[in-house]
Amino acid sequence: DQQVKQNSPSLSVQEGRISILNCDYTNSMFDYFLWYKKYPAEGPTFLISISSIKDKNEDGRFTVFLNKSAKHLSLHIVPSQPGDSAVYFCAASVAGTASKLTFGTGTRLQVTL
Amino acid sequence: DGGITQSPKYLFRKEGQNVTLSCEQNLNHDAMYWYRQDPGQGLRLIYYSQIVNDFQKGDIAEGYSVSREKKESFPLTVTSAQKNPTAFYLCASSSQALGNTEAFFGQGTRLTVV
Numbered sequence: 001d002q003q004v005k006q007n008s009p010s011l012s013v014q015e016g017r018i019s020i021l022n023c024d025y026t027n028s029m030f031d032y033f034l035w036y037k038k039y040p041a042e043g044p045t046f047l048i049s050i051s052s053i054k055d056k057n058e059d060g061r062f063t064v065f066l067n068k069s070a071k072h073l074s075l076h077i078v079p080s081q082p083g084d085s086a087v088y089f090c091a092a093s094v095a096g097t098a099s100k101l102t103f104g105t106g107t108r109l110q111v112t113l
Numbered sequence: 114d115g116g117i118t119q120s121p122k123y124l125f126r127k128e129g130q131n132v133t134l135s136c137e138q139n140l141n142h143d144a145m146y147w148y149r150q151d152p153g154q155g156l157r158l159i160y161y162s163q164i165v166n167d168f169q170k171g172d173i174a175e176g177y178s179v180s181r182e183k184k185e186s187f188p189l190t191v192t193s194a195q196k197n198p199t200a201f202y203l204c205a206s207s208s209q210a211l212g213n214t215e216a217f218f219g220q221g222t223r224l225t226v227v
Contacts, residue, residue, distance in 0.1 A: 004155075006155075009153070034215055036218075041201075041221065041223065042220055043117075043119075043205075043218030043219050043220050043221050044156070044203070044218050046215040046216075046217070049215060089155060091156075100146070100158065100161055101156075101158070102158075103148075103155040103156040103157070105153060105154060105155040
């Protein structure tokens with residue numbers, strides 16, 4: 001049972017435009033959400049996170065939006081750059097479980113010139 | 114520099130052999146984790162440890178074993194009982210401080226059974 005879902009396996013966006021990556025979850029106990037970026041044959045690197053008490057968190061070009069009622073979150077990258085091309089994983093955790101994360105299957109973002 | 118070191122980066126194993134993957138961190142983190150990545154399946158949790166000398170099974174623990182004798186080290190043994198061991202293995206660590214914190218990952222070990 002996939003508790004965290006990323007339904008788009010891939011996304012292609014032109015440089016300078018907005019990239020929107022989506023993530024849905026089914027476990028209502030999740031209260032902390034993270035996005036990781038991963039290059040091939042490397043470990044994921046933390047990008048941005050959001051607690052369930054917020055609906056938006058911004059860090060430079062990256063913004064994460066959380067819609068608790070819809071159990072949906074999204075990552076916006078504006079403007080997109082070629083170096084953003086990577087696989088993006090959405091992850092979620094439950095309070096009190098440290099960082100025991102449940103990951104989605106990832107979305108491969110390609111930013112074209 | 115602080116970080117998580119996984120070794121080796123590439124590992125080949127013959128069928129029927131056990132193999133141990135190393136994970137060391139100098140971040141003074143209490144919690145450590147092992148994940149497995151397969152194509153199209155994201156990262157799945159194998160084992161995790163929140164304190165020295167204690168660990169819990171994750172979602173796919175069968176065929177694996179771990180130990181946590183030191184805070185800095187969390188080795189993973191892939192046993193011959195693991196039916197599909199070929200995968201990319203990732204070790205992570207996190208602080209147990211109050212509030213949610215992100216996990217930091219190593220560079221991974223690619224295990225191939227030949």
